[in-house]
Amino acid sequence: MSAYDIVLKSREKGRPTAAKYIKNIVEDFLELHGDRRYADDRAIIGGIGYVAGRPVTVLGIEKGEDTNDKIAHNFGCAHPEGYRKAVRLMKEAEKFHRPVLCFVDTSGAYCGIGAEERGQSEAIANSILEMIRLKTPALSVIIGEGGSGGALGLCAADEVWITETSTYSVISPEGCASILWKDSGKVAEAAERLHLTAQELLKLGAVERVIEEKGFSTEFYEGLKADIAAFFAKKCTESGDELIAARYARFRKF
Amino acid sequence: MSFNFNDIKKLFIRKPKNTLEGTENSEQPTNDSEAAHIPDKLAEKCEKCGQIVLSAEMEENFNVCPKCGHYKKMTARARIGMCAENFSELFADVEGKDILDFPGYAEKIAALREKTGEKEGVVCGTGEIGGVQCAIFSMDYRFLMGSMGHAVGEKIARTFEYATEHKLPVVGFVLSGGARMQEGIVSLMQMAKTSAAVAKHGEAGLLYVAVLTDPTTGGVSASFAFDADIILAEKGALIGFAGPRVIEQTIRQKLPEGFQRAELLQEKGFVDRICERKDMKETLAAILKLHCAEVSE
Numbered sequence: 225m226s227a228y229d230i231v232l233k234s235r236e237k238g239r240p241t242a243a244k245y246i247k248n249i250v251e252d253f254l255e256l257h258g259d260r261r262y263a264d265d266r267a268i269i270g271g272i273g274y275v276a277g278r279p280v281t282v283l284g285i286e287k288g289e290d291t292n293d294k295i296a297h298n299f300g301c302a303h304p305e306g307y308r309k310a311v312r313l314m315k316e317a318e319k320f321h322r323p324v325l326c327f328v329d330t331s332g333a334y335c336g337i338g339a340e341e342r343g344q345s346e347a348i349a350n351s352i353l354e355m356i357r358l359k360t361p362a363l364s365v366i367i368g369e370g371g372s373g374g375a376l377g378l379c380a381a382d383e384v385w386i387t388e389t390s391t392y393s394v395i396s397p398e399g400c401a402s403i404l405w406k407d408s409g410k411v412a413e414a415a416e417r418l419h420l421t422a423q424e425l426l427k428l429g430a431v432e433r434v435i436e437e438k439g440f441s442t443e444f445y446e447g448l449k450a451d452i453a454a455f456f457a458k459k460c461t462e463s464g465d466e467l468i469a470a471r472y473a474r475f476r477k478f
Numbered sequence: 479m480s481f482n483f484n485d486i487k488k489l490f491i492r493k494p495k496n497t498l499e500g501t502e503n504s505e506q507p508t509n510d511s512e513a514a515h516i517p518d519k520l521a522e523k524c525e526k527c528g529q530i531v532l533s534a535e536m537e538e539n540f541n542v543c544p545k546c547g548h549y550k551k552m553t554a555r556a557r558i559g560m561c562a563e564n565f566s567e568l569f570a571d572v573e574g575k576d577i578l579d580f581p582g583y584a585e586k587i588a589a590l591r592e593k594t595g596e597k598e599g600v601v602c603g604t605g606e607i608g609g610v611q612c613a614i615f616s617m618d619y620r621f622l623m624g625s626m627g628h629a630v631g632e633k634i635a636r637t638f639e640y641a642t643e644h645k646l647p648v649v650g651f652v653l654s655g656g657a658r659m660q661e662g663i664v665s666l667m668q669m670a671k672t673s674a675a676v677a678k679h680g681e682a683g684l685l686y687v688a689v690l691t692d693p694t695t696g697g698v699s700a701s702f703a704f705d706a707d708i709i710l711a712e713k714g715a716l717i718g719f720a721g722p723r724v725i726e727q728t729i730r731q732k733l734p735e736g737f738q739r740a741e742l743l744q745e746k747g748f749v750d751r752i753c754e755r756k757d758m759k760e761t762l763a764a765i766l767k768l769h770c771a772e773v774s775e
C-alpha cells in the first residue's frame with residue numbers, strides 16, 4: 225500500500241472509532257463528562273474502567289459512527305474544553321495512582337472562532353505539559369488519524385503505539401501540498417514525503433509499536449488488550465520520578 | 479531627528495512610482511507621488527502604509543513606523559539588542575537535519591543561511607535585562623517565519639536546560655508561523671521536547687517570561703509560547719492556533735476585525751499584558767527585578 229492509500233484507509237468510513245476500542249478493551253467503562261470550566265466537549269470522551277482488572281483512566285478522541293453521531297462528536301475535532309477535560313481526568317488518575325490510556329483519532333484540533341477565543345493553543349500546550357510530567361503511566365494508541373498538535377495533546381505518553389493503517393503527522397498531506405507546493409494534485413507525493421505511516425514512524429522512533437489490525441477482529445482487540453495490560457503491569461512498578469525521567473528522554477531524543 | 483525628511487529626499491534621484499520596490503497594495507495612500515528611489519540603508523518603505531521613512535528614524539522609534547504606528551518585524555538579534563545588554567550567544571553551532579530528505583529543503587536552508595547569516599530560526603544565549611542575568615531566546619522571521627524544526631526546538635530546549643542548571647530566568651521572544659513541515663513528525667516532536675524542558679525549568683521554581691510577537695501561531699503557540707509564567711504580547715500581534723485563512727476556509731465566513739490579535743487575547747484572558755515595543759525593555763526589567771527581590775524585614 226502506498227502512503228496515500230494508508231491515509232485514505234486511516235479515514236475510511238466504518239473504521240472502528242475510539243468508542244469501539246473502549247467497548248472492547250475497557251471493562252465497566254463509566255464515562256465522566258466536562259472540563260469544570262466551560263463545557264463538555266464530546267470530541268474527547270473520557271472516564272474510568274478496568275483493563276484486565278486494573279483500574280485505569282481512559283480518554284479517546286471520538287469521531288462518531290453514523291452521521292448524527294459524527295456531528296455530536298464534532299468529527300473528532302476537539303475544542304479547548306476537550307483538552308481541559310483530558311487534563312482534569314489525567315490529574316485525577318495521578319491522584320489515585322492509576323494509569324492513563326488514550327485512543328487517538330483526529331484530523332486535528334478544531335479551527336474556529338470559539339476554539340480560538342477560548343484558547344485552543346493554551347489548552348493544547350497545557351495538555352502536553354501536564355501529560356509529560358504526569359506521575360502515573362500513560363500509553364497512547366493511534367487508531368486512525370494522528371493529526372498534528374490536536375493528536376499530540378494526548379500523545380505526550382511513555383509510549384505511543386499505532387495500528388498498521390493509521391497515520392501520525394505534523395500536517396495533513398492536503399495541507400502540505402497546498403501550502404508548500406500550491407498544488408493540490410500533489411497530495412499522494414506529500415503523503416510519501418511526510419513519512420507519516422506506521423512503519424515509517426517506527427523507523428523514526430516516533431512510535432514504539434505497530435499493531436497488526438487483523439481485520440479489527442475479536443482476536444485483534446483481545447491481543448491489544450493483553451499488550452496494554454502487560455505494559456501497565458510493567459510501568460506501574462516505576463516511581464513517578466522514573467516515569468517522568470523516561471518520558472523526558474523519550475522526547476528529548478528528537 | 480535633526481534634519482527634515484523632505485530635505486534628505488532631495489538628495490536622491492526621483493524615479494517614477496512604479497519602479498518602487500516592495501508590495502503595492504490598495505491601502506497605499508495616493509499622496510506618495512513624490513516618493514523617491516532611496517538607497518536601501520538610508521530609507522525604507524513602511525510595509526503597511528507604504529510611506530517612505532528614514533531608516534535611522536525607524537530604528538530610533540523602536541522599528542515602529544513613525545507615520546502609521548505599524549510594527550516592523552525585527553530580526554532575532556535586533557530584538558535582543560533592543561532589550562538586553564552583554565549578550566553572549568549559546569548553541570550557535572546547532573544545525574538542522576534534513577532527516578526526511580524532503581525535496582528542496584536542504585537547498586532552501588542553505589540559501590537562507592547565506593541570505594541571513596544565521597544558521598537557524600532562533601538565536602539563544604545569556605544577557606542582562608535591567609541588570610538581571612537571564613537566558614534569552616529570540617526567533618527570526620527571516621528563517622521560514624520562525625518555523626520550528628529540530629534545530630529550533632533543540633536550541634530552545636537547551637536554553638531551558640542551561641537556565642535550569644544555572645538557576646536563571648528565561649525571557650523568550652516568540653515569533654513563529656508554526657511547525658517546520660519539511661521535517662515531518664520530528665517537527666511535531668519538538669513541541670513535546672520544548673514543553674518538557676520548560677516544565678523542568680518551572681519545577682525548579684524559575685521564572686519564564688514569553689513575549690509573543692507577530693505572528694505566534696501553530697505548533698509554537700500550542701507549546702512553549704503558552705507555557706510561560708508571564709505572557710506579554712506585543713501590541714497588535716497575531717496570536718492563535720490556526721492561521722486566519724485556515725479558519726476562514728473551515729467555517730466559510732469572514733473573521734471579525736481584531737480576531738486573534740493581542741488585544742482580544744488579553745480581553746479573553748490568555749495574555750497577561752499587552753506591551754508596546756518602546757516599553758518592552760522596562761517591562762521585562764520590572765518583572766525580572768520583582769522575581770529576584772530579597773525582602774528585608
Ligand SMILES: [Zn+2]
Pocket residue numbers: 524525526527528529543544545546547548
Ligand atoms: Zn507606516
